[in-house]
Amino acid sequence: MSIRALVIDDEKETLDLFSELLTTHNIQVVGKGHNGQEALFLFQKLKPDVVYLDVSMPVYDGLYALEKIREINPNAIVFLIVEKMSLKSEMKMNRLNPSFVFREPLDVDEIIQNTHRFCLPPKDELENMQKTMITLALKNTLLELGHDELDKVMSILKKDYNLTLDDCYDNPEDLKHVLQDLFGESYDDILQSLRSNMKEISSHHSTKTFISNLHE
CATH class of the missing domain: 1.10.1200.200 (Protein of unknown function DUF3227)
Structure with missing residues (x-):
């Protein structure tokens, strides 16, 4: 069963490298975006199985996208990628209930294992x-x-x-x-x-x- 993924990051090199990583593990990247607004648009358009969201993005960040996606589909599988954040942002993130939070530096095995755990049926x-x-x-x-x-x-x-x-x-x-x-x-x-x-x-x-x- 193919997993369809949407990847959002404002840094093009990171976006491409992360997408390539997913592809090598048989996860199909159906869309890429650079901010939270694009994430929302692509989520509605592509209806992916999972969304990978970088939290730290200018203007429309990952928490903005997560909040809007949760309004559309409270059960959507949304993974956040976090380097560092303030206590206030951490509390907001917890209220929005992301499916899983990956902390940088990233662990590839952790990403793939949790993607399979959330997206593939038993x-x-x-x-x-x-x-x-x-x-x-x-x-x-x-x-x-x-x-x-x-x-x-x-x-x-x-x-x-x-x-x-x-x-x-x-x-x-x-x-x-x-x-x-x-x-x-x-x-x-x-x-x-x-x-x-x-x-x-x-x-x-x-x-x-x-x-x-x-x-x-």
Whole structure:
């Protein structure tokens, strides 16, 4: 799953270096800005998964941007990058509830670990998402053959294996037997159609494994 990031810093060199750092860790930088006002505009336009905000910027600083972003989306993931700040600014920052505060000098591992922690769903949740998408692709593939064919597959799965379509994700061998027995020489065509319906998730490991298990 790709993480889409917005990076805001008034120093161009720092902005470019930080963006390059994120990119090398497979975090997609979809936008860059140089002050808090640009941060707000780009946040509304690009709808990133995460915003990295330098606090110390002239005119419209990071706290300005954080405050405005919180008004739009109280649950937005916003990371602040802080070198030093006054007690007053520190108190304001805490009231605005940033998702995480990175203190300079920056720790790359800390940045990447927290980005993943906040932006990526837990492994079991991700697995459930994959299962749902694969089941939907399977159902659409069978519906292309007709409602009667879908009903036949579901009926045989239930009768012979006590399975539903949802269960096929964890039992691809049983699904393969049902489809091969029911459709014979057309089985390969069904696999091709299934691959097409899974195109958007074809790069996911669980999708590749599922398709691989359906091959003879």
